[in-house]
Amino acid sequence: xxxxGSRFLGRNSRQGNWWAPLILIVVTIALLIATTADFxxxxxxxxxxxxxxxxxxxxxxxxxxxxxxxxxxxxxxVMSLTTAILALxxxxxxxxxxxxxxxxxxxxxxxxxxVKLNVHPIIATLSMQFIVLGIAxxxxxxxxxxxxxxxxxxxxxHVLGVPAPVLWAxxxxxxxxxxxHGSRFGLHMFAIGGGVASGQTDAAHNFGLSEQRNIILAYxxxxxxxxxxxxxxxxxxxxxDPGVGSQFALDSITAVAIGGTQLSGGVGGLHGTVLxxxxxxxxxxxxxxxxxxxxxxxxIKGGILLxxxxxxxxxxxxx
Amino acid sequence: xxxIVSLRHVTKRFGPTLAVDNVSIDIAPGxxxxxxxxxxxxKSTLMKILAGVHRPDEGEIRxxxxxxxxxxxxxxxxxxxxxxFQELSLLxxxxxxxxxxxAKEITGKFGLLNRAEMDRLTRDALAELGMTxxxxxxxxxxxxxxxQFVEIAHGIRADAQLFILxxxxxxxxxxxxxxLNTQIKKLTGAGKAIIYxxxxxxxxxxxxxxxxVMKDGKHVATTSLSELSPEGLIxxxxxxxxxxxxxxxxxxFGAVRLACEGLxxxxxxxxxxxxxxAGEILGLAGLEGxxxxxxxxxxxxxxxxxxxxxxxxxxxxxxxxPRSGGVRLMQRLRIGFVPEDRKEEGLMLGMSIGExxxxxxxxxxxxxxxxxxxxQLVATTMQxxxxxxxxxxxxVGALSGGNQQKVLLGRYLAADMDILIIEExxxxxxxxxxxxxxxxxxxxxxxxxxLLVLSRExxxxxxxxDRLLVVHDRKIVREIVGEEATEHAILDAALNT
Numbered sequence: 001x002x003x004x005g006s007r008f009l010g011r012n013s014r015q016g017n018w019w020a021p022l023i024l025i026v027v028t029i030a031l032l033i034a035t036t037a038d039f040x041x042x043x044x045x046x047x048x049x050x051x052x053x054x055x056x057x058x059x060x061x062x063x064x065x066x067x068x069x070x071x072x073x074x075x076x077x078v079m080s081l082t083t084a085i086l087a088l089x090x091x092x093x094x095x096x097x098x099x100x101x102x103x104x105x106x107x108x109x110x111x112x113x114x115v116k117l118n119v120h121p122i123i124a125t126l127s128m129q130f131i132v133l134g135i136a137x138x139x140x141x142x143x144x145x146x147x148x149x150x151x152x153x154x155x156x157x158h159v160l161g162v163p164a165p166v167l168w169a170x171x172x173x174x175x176x177x178x179x180x181h182g183s184r185f186g187l188h189m190f191a192i193g194g195g196v197a198s199g200q201t202d203a204a205h206n207f208g209l210s211e212q213r214n215i216i217l218a219y220x221x222x223x224x225x226x227x228x229x230x231x232x233x234x235x236x237x238x239x240x241d242p243g244v245g246s247q248f249a250l251d252s253i254t255a256v257a258i259g260g261t262q263l264s265g266g267v268g269g270l271h272g273t274v275l276x277x278x279x280x281x282x283x284x285x286x287x288x289x290x291x292x293x294x295x296x297x298x299x300i301k302g303g304i305l306l307x308x309x310x311x312x313x314x315x316x317x318x319x
Numbered sequence: 320x321x322x323i324v325s326l327r328h329v330t331k332r333f334g335p336t337l338a339v340d341n342v343s344i345d346i347a348p349g350x351x352x353x354x355x356x357x358x359x360x361x362k363s364t365l366m367k368i369l370a371g372v373h374r375p376d377e378g379e380i381r382x383x384x385x386x387x388x389x390x391x392x393x394x395x396x397x398x399x400x401x402x403x404f405q406e407l408s409l410l411x412x413x414x415x416x417x418x419x420x421x422a423k424e425i426t427g428k429f430g431l432l433n434r435a436e437m438d439r440l441t442r443d444a445l446a447e448l449g450m451t452x453x454x455x456x457x458x459x460x461x462x463x464x465x466x467q468f469v470e471i472a473h474g475i476r477a478d479a480q481l482f483i484l485x486x487x488x489x490x491x492x493x494x495x496x497x498x499l500n501t502q503i504k505k506l507t508g509a510g511k512a513i514i515y516x517x518x519x520x521x522x523x524x525x526x527x528x529x530x531x532v533m534k535d536g537k538h539v540a541t542t543s544l545s546e547l548s549p550e551g552l553i554x555x556x557x558x559x560x561x562x563x564x565x566x567x568x569x570x571x572f573g574a575v576r577l578a579c580e581g582l583x584x585x586x587x588x589x590x591x592x593x594x595x596x597a598g599e600i601l602g603l604a605g606l607e608g609x610x611x612x613x614x615x616x617x618x619x620x621x622x623x624x625x626x627x628x629x630x631x632x633x634x635x636x637x638x639x640x641p642r643s644g645g646v647r648l649m650q651r652l653r654i655g656f657v658p659e660d661r662k663e664e665g666l667m668l669g670m671s672i673g674e675x676x677x678x679x680x681x682x683x684x685x686x687x688x689x690x691x692x693x694x695q696l697v698a699t700t701m702q703x704x705x706x707x708x709x710x711x712x713x714x715v716g717a718l719s720g721g722n723q724q725k726v727l728l729g730r731y732l733a734a735d736m737d738i739l740i741i742e743e744x745x746x747x748x749x750x751x752x753x754x755x756x757x758x759x760x761x762x763x764x765x766x767x768x769x770l771l772v773l774s775r776e777x778x779x780x781x782x783x784x785d786r787l788l789v790v791h792d793r794k795i796v797r798e799i800v801g802e803e804a805t806e807h808a809i810l811d812a813a814l815n816t
Contacts, residue, residue, distance in 0.1 A: 014412045014457060182431045184424050187413070191421055194412035206372070206408050208393025208422045266412045 014190065016260025017312040018272030021279045024304070028279070032286045039289060050155075050165045050236065052281030053172075054079070054229040055251055056274055059259075060176045061225025062252040063273045064218045067189050069196040069265030070114065070121040072219060075226035075252055077132035078106055079245030082230025084136040087145030087240025095148065099227050106132060107223030111216030125219075129249065136242040143241035147234045155235025168232070173274060179221070180270050188214050194266030254301065255280055258308045279304075321384060323348045323480045323512045324369070324400070329378035331364055338364040340536040341378070346481060351503060351513045353523045353544065356533035357556055357810070358607045358775040362516055365533070366483050369514075370402035371395030382480065393422060401474025402483040403467050411459035416441040418458055419473050444472040448502055464495045471502065482506060483514045488522060489608075500526060518606045520549050520814040532556055553814065557806035564754045565782035566761040568801060572785075573597030576738050576769040577618075577654075582627030582638060584613045589794030591627070595738070595769045600760060602784035602801075603773040605813045610793035611773040612659070615740050618771075619656040620645015631738070650679060652738075655731030659742035665727045668716035672708055673697045675715050675726050679734040700729040705755060721752025728759060739763065740771045745779060757783055777806050789813055 032039040058075050065072045082099050090098075106128060113124040157164045180186040188209050195203035204211045226248075233244055259276030261268025280301065287297045322345035331339040339361045346352050356362050367373045369380065371389030380387050382398050389395040392402065409418045416437045425440075427433040441454035448468050458466060467487055474482050484503075488496050503513055503526060515527055523530070524544060532539040532555040540555050575594045582591040591614060595601050603611040616622035618629055620640035627638040631652050640648065646656060658664035666675050676697050680690045697711045704725040708718060715726055724745065731739055744760060745753045760783065764770055774780050780787055781804045789797040789812040797812035 178429075178431060184426065184430065184432065187417055187421065187424065187432060191410050191413055191417075194410045198411050200408065200410070202372075203408060203410055206392040207410075208391055266410075 014267055015269030016262060016267045016272055017308075018260040018269055018275055020260065020308050020311055021258050021272065021275040024308070025275060025279050025282060028282050028286060032282075032289065036286070036289045039286070044285070046163050046165070048281060048285050049163070049169060051285065052278050053165050053168060054232045055248065055255060055281060056169070056277040057172055057229040057232060058226050058248050059252040059255040059273050059277045060172070060180075060270065061222035061229075063256045063259070063261050063268055063270070064180070064189065064225075065121070065222045066253070066256050066261050066263060067193045067265060067268045068215055068218050069193050069263075070215065070218065071125065071253065071263070072110065072222045072226075073122065073125040073249045074106060074110060074128035074132055075222060075229075076245035076248035077129045077136060078103055078223050078226035079230035079233060079248055080242045081132050081136040081139070081245075082227045083147070083234040083237070083244055084139040084240040084242055086147040086151055086231065086234045087140060092148035092150050096151075096231075099231065100224065103223040103227035104220055107220030108216065110223070111219035114219070115212040115215050133242065140240040140242055143239060143243065145240045147238055147240065151231060151235045152238055153235075155232055172228070173270070176225075177270050185214065185217065189218060190266060192265075197262065197264040197266040251280065252277075254305050258305055260312060262312075320347055322346055323383060325381045326365075326369070327379050327381070329365065329368060329375045329380065331368060331373060331375050333364075337536050339368065339375070342533070342536075342538045343378075344531050344538065344541060346512045346514060347529070348480070348510045348512050349507050350528040351507060351515050351526055353527035353530040354514055354516050354533065355523070355530055355552065355556055356539075357777060357806070359535075360533040360556075361536035362533055363485065364536075366402065366404075366485060366514065366516065369395070369400055369481075370404075370483060371400070396474070396477050396479065399478070399480035400483065401471070401477060401479035401481070402485070403470040403474075403487055404485050409458045409466055409469060412457065414455050414457055415445070415452065415461075415469055416454040418469065419444065419454075419476060440476065441472075444476045445469070447475060448472055449498060464491045467491070468498075468502075475506075479511070481512045481514065483516075485516045486518070487515075488517060488519065518814065520552075523552075524549065549815065550811075553807060553810050557810055564750070564757055566758050568761075568785055569598065569765055570785070572599045573767060576631070577771075578630040579614075579618070580628050580630065582614065582617060582629075583625040584610050584617070584622070584793045586625040588625070591793075591795055593788060593795065593798075595771055597737075597767045597769050598764050599786065600764050600770040600772060600784045600801075602780035602787045603771070603790055604777060604780045604787045604799075604804075604809050605790040605796075607775055609790050609813070611790045612742065613793070614790065615656075615742060615771060615773055618654070618740060619649050621656075647682065650683060650734070650736075653734075653736045654738040654740065655679070655734065655736035657727055657731065657739065657741040657744070659746060661723055661727050661746075666715045666723060669714055671712045672701065672706065672715055672718070672726055673711035676700055676711075676729045676733050679730050683734065696733055700733045703732065704729050704759060719749075719752075720746075721748040721755070724748050724752065724756060725759070728756070732763070736768065738769045738771070742773050744772060744774065744783075745776075753779075777809055780804075781806065781809070 038044060058079065062072055062075060081102060085099050085102065086095050088095060110125055110128050113119045114121050155164055159167055191207065191209060192204045192211050192214055195201060237244065255276035256273050257263065258279060259272030261272060283301065284297065324346040326342060326344045329339055329342045342365060354362050364373060368375050371392040371394055387398050413421065419441050420437045425433045425436050438454045445452060445454065448471060450468055452465065461469065471482065487499060491499060506513060517523055527544055529541065530544050530547065530552065531541040534556065574597055576597050577595040579591060579593050603614060605611060613622045617624040617638055623639040628635050629638065649656065662668060673693060677690060677693045684690060701711060706722050706725045706729065708722060715723055745756050748756065760770060772780065772784060781801065784801045786801055787799045787804050788795045789799065789809055791813045799808060
């Protein structure tokens with residue numbers, strides 16, 4: 001706790017500035033409770049979480065590559081492809097593994113293009129975004145079909161009276177926490193990203209870490225998280241939709257950045273990213289309840305991103 | 320007694336330069352071995368080979384009699400070589416414990432990190448060095464001294480047999496130096512060997528047992544320090560041949576072009592005062608990083624000195640100059656600044672020779688206007704400097720180092736500057752081009768320009784300059800007339816202060 005306290009007093013932090021979205025979340029919730037009668041209902045809370053989950057999941061994967069000073073623009077297309085695959089004719093026992101195999105292949109290609117062929121992460125994953133979107137549209141040119149019942153149940157059902165999204169949130173965040181902040185991979189990820197951000201490009205090598213293997217693994221994880229987010233979306237809409245992921249690449253980067261993760265690498269945290277994603281879902285939910293125009297909503301989202309990131313003093317960020 | 324480390328016929332080339340030339344040394348356990356030599360003698364390269372940063376082109380390294388070859392510093396550490404470099408290699412965004420165990424983490428169930436155990440072991444290792452700092456502190460929050468101790472603790476934890484300390488006291492205050500000395504005694508008492516690089520003579524004689532002297536990449540001597548006096552040690556370090564690369568001095572100076580008054584590089588440091596006359600080449604000599612560069616860069620607003628002023632042609636300017644306006648202000652006053660790193664700071668490698676030469680003329684124009692009719696000027700400049708290139712349209716990046724340096728000089732020649740401040744005039748340049756550049760610089764002086772030159776190569780300064788100021792610890796410790804200067808005198812002035 002003492003360590004946490006010192007962070008608030010402006011000392012360096014590897015987690016970045018995650019308390020800014022936290023404060024905004026508290027303020028937004030307070031405003032919504034005060035102004036909107038429909039907000040503080042269990043039904044709306046459950047809805048809100050279900051809406052937030054895909055973004056939370058995909059943002060966690062996005063954060064992994066961003067900590068490594070990369071970026072993954074293909075995650076939205078991976079989500080679309082996932083819904084398209086799940087809406088194919090076939091047994092769930094075949095379709096589900098297929099989704100994850102596709103994600104691993106996409107992640108591998110992204111990673112290999114970046115570390116072996118020296119393509120810039122933005123270009124590599126932008127290309128992959130077009131390729132994957134094209135495949136998704138080939139499989140399902142327009143929204144339709146239906147996904148296996150089990151997928152719908154997984155996402156919308158209840159276990160012992162607890163809504164499935166709540167359980168998934170606990171599981172996903174728990175697993176991600178262990179990967180990012182409790183595993184060797186997570187530590188190596190911060191080490192490599194920190195080396196890049198502080199200009200010591202040889203640092204990881206000097207410590208005997210394999211930079212290439214870790215970066216490839218990061219893009220595979222990012223694609224896997226995106227596939228999982230896609231399953232979640234497919235369960236909610238019940239069908240395949242090649243357009244469903246289109247917003248998620250930029251939204252996930254927005255959530256990660258609002259959560260205090262530095263795009264230069266080496267600084268960031270899961271809590272910040274989850275808070276960033278929750279804040280975005282909360283704002284969307286609140287602005288819908290307040291009947292704000294969709295166009296204005298976009299402008300407000302952009303403004304908040306700019307202000308929150310401007311508040312982050314990079315000198316204080318552990319580098 | 321079997322040596323801990325023995326190097327045999329180690330050779331390392333960087334392009335055409337032989338950085339380490341057939342060096343063989345034995346390092347005995349329980350002793351502190353000093354490594355001495357002038358700037359560029361090959362000490363750092365040799366240590367980087369031993370630390371696994373560079374791989375030798377030839378020769379072999381044995382540790383406790385076993386042949387080793389490192390592909391990265393981690394392997395060197397595992398084989399028992401721990402290094403504390405001047406440029407530190409810890410990751411700033413990780414904690415002390417994470418740095419200490421990076422790539423060799425302690426894991427528990429499911430391969431998850433056991434942070435408590437790593438923190439505990441780190442705390443123990445730090446406590447051995449008398450440090451009570453929290454192992455969960457980020458390295459970015461540590462002072463340089465603390466980071467050095469963390470690196471030493473790293474080596475102790477890895478059970479290193481040899482500790483390489485590269486100028487460890489450069490950033491330490493007196494109290495920390497004492498702690499370091501105690502630690503060194505403790506390590507040698509436990510049978511570890513230490514290689515100690517330092518330029519502080521008193522330190523060498525107080526701490527070290529043996530000394531190896533290097534010169535021009537070659538091994539000169541290895542001997543016990545008890546058999547050597549400070550003068551004898553300096554005599555071993557110097558003695559390079561002064562070749563006939565250098566044009567004769569004219570010895571005729573004009574009016575004072577630039578006067579430096581009461582310059583204080585950092586708050587509380589000694590006052591620096593000197594004058595630079597027309598027709599004179601003034602050199603700033605001394606060991607690397609003693610403040611020569613800060614002095615030169617103070618004049619162009621690239622170093623924020625604490626106080627002082629410069630007088631140029633009767634006009635006085637208070638220091639520090641604004642960083643934003645410095646170089647351009649000086650350009651208006653007809654002062655050219657030739658930075659040390661021509662690739663990063665000097666030239667636009669992707670642009671043509673003509674554009675690079677014309678740059679300062681363009682810069683002198685107001686707004687976005689450019690100089691027209693440059694072609695003739697560029698051609699003349701290239702001819703004067705004997706730049707070997709097919710045409711002025713060739714990109715500078717495609718030229719050899721010597722020709723690049725000439726283009727950089729040509730920029731200020733074309734702009735007809737009165738005063739030139741030149742860092743490392745011949746860095747990474749072959750011997751033929753060196754000689755040409757010396758002639759060019761002398762010629763400029765003979766035309767009445769004033770030159771301030773700094774260089775790591777003492778021989779170059781001795782041959783080139785009319786007058787030398789030896790800088791040590793941010794003050795001028797001696798002034799030597801060029802004709803009377805010797806390497807010995809300069810080293811003596813720099814070391815015995």
